[in-house]
Amino acid sequence: MKADLHSYLKGGRDALLWKLDGLGEYDIRRPLTRTGTNLLGLVKHSAFCETLYFGVVFGRPFEPELPYAGDGADPNADMWATADETREEIVALYRRAIAHADSTIEALALDEVGRVPWWGDAAVTLHRVMIHVIAETQRHAGHADIVRELVDGAAGLLPGNDNLPAGDESWWLDHRRRVEQAALDASGRGNEHVVDDRPLRDRRDVP
Structure with a gap:
């Protein structure tokens, strides 16, 4: 069971890092x-989460302590990268956090108990923590899917397996047009609204 859980966690990690490529x-x-x-903020945040749940919770603190951790940190400091923080530094941090987390996962049994200070010092097993971090990581991988598509239209699950229907740009434009029209029809506006079928990256209203 631990190997299965670990596999899903690794898949989410890989997806997050892949979304930075290119x-x-x-x-x-x-x-x-x-x-x-x-995108880079999602990686930074995920690194922070891994150090907390697989470090602090089981008495295996990650060193050195991250500067945006603790009560005095700026709100949301782990969700974005300053101009001075490089891509290479944040990706390297995530990889170190992953290695630290993996050492915890490998060393402990699934029924090993730790405590979560930010959950009112609740007692939790490694099994529960792995499920929680899988959910967290996969959720952020989904965020990254959407953000990357807004940036340049790129989409997909993992390298070599996009998990999307086979279709060229014309097929996707037609698909989006049908979805938009269905939304308009359901709203009662019907054909009164002109469907904008340009790719998202070509629209002026996308930031």
């Missing part, structure tokens, strides 16, 4: 939602 500094950092969601 993009410049601006595009991996640019905020594409009202709350500032961005």
Whole structure:
């Protein structure tokens, strides 16, 4: 069971890092939602989460302590990269956090108990922590899917397995047009609204 859980965790990690491939500094950092969601920030945040749940919870602290951890840290400091923080530094941090987490996963049994200070010092097993971090990581991988598609239209699950229907750009434009028209029809506006079938990356209203 541990191997299965670990496999799903590794898949989410790989997807997050893959979403950075082929993009410049601006595009991996640019905020594409009202709350500032961005690709490099998702990686930075995920590194932070791994150090907490597989480090602090089981008395195996990650060293050195991250500067954006603790009560005095700026709110949301782990969700974006400053201009001075390089892509290479944050990716390397994530890989170190992963190695630290994996050492915890390999060393402990699934029924090993740790404590989560930010959950009111609740007692939790490694099994529960792995499920929690899998959910967290896969959720952020989904965020990264959408952000990357907004940046340049690229989509897919993992390298070599996009998990999408086979279709060229024309097929996807037609598909999007049908989805948009269905939404308009359901809203009662019907054909009163002109369907904008350009790719998202070509629209002026996309940040």
